[in-house]
Amino acid sequence: MSQLDTLAAQIPQELRVKLMQHFGIAKEYEKNVETISITYYCLMYIANEALKHQKDKQFVSNVLDYLEATKRNNPNDDIIKSMTTGQTTIEELVTILVGETNEAEDDEYKNAEQLRSLMRKHYTVGGLTDVLSVFGPVKEDFLTLGKIAKSRAVAIFRDLKAGAGTGVPPAKPPEKQSPMKITPPSEIPSPVSHGHGASSSNAPFDTIARAQKLCRYAASALEHEDISTAVQNCEEVLELLRPYNNN
Known part of the structure; x- marks a missing residue:
């Protein structure tokens, strides 16, 4: 059993559902010395969450020992430093x-x-x-x-x-829904001017870009029926653009 497996077995019961996923990610990236820093920060998150919930001081101490050992064993890792x-x-x-x-x-x-x-x-x-x-x-x-x-x-x-991917029809076919497409921050498209009205041309470039991004997030949230997030994003768009609306 690896040290991470030992730590995972010690996690307080109340936090198992919340944090086991992060142990899994940590273990996956521990396999390669070049990505050990990802493991390091996953364990830092786990320690922070356990401290936040004031759970099992010995568990937290063991995680901190792991972090110290990882830092000591990788003195030239700039990502950890x-x-x-x-x-x-x-x-x-x-x-x-x-x-x-x-x-x-x-x-x-x-x-x-x-x-x-x-x-x-x-x-x-x-x-x-x-x-x-x-x-x-x-x-x-x-x-x-x-x-x-x-x-x-x-x-x-x-x-x-429900049987997806097996060639066996699900017992209850899910509603047809387009897969979620997520726009990473680095791939957000630049705003395009369509020349409609004078008010839009008065808005700064970065304001229009921000508004477009929020609209995309609102659309993504609606794909998963997350009304609260969609409304929040739309309200932010209105706040951004209202000062430039001359109509």
């Missing part, structure tokens, strides 16, 4: 994974193994956006990405339970 570099690295990884899930979602027919792989990748995106909280408040873009990824992972899990 610098929290700023760590945050940038995980944000970039999330963006890459989102691109991969979008590409996989484009395949209309997926077998069960492909669906399981896609589900795990969505769960990883969701878990890593949680981990970003160790660096401070998580950027809104990544909060949204994480929320959508978790929702999509649950949807795929239900599809698999």
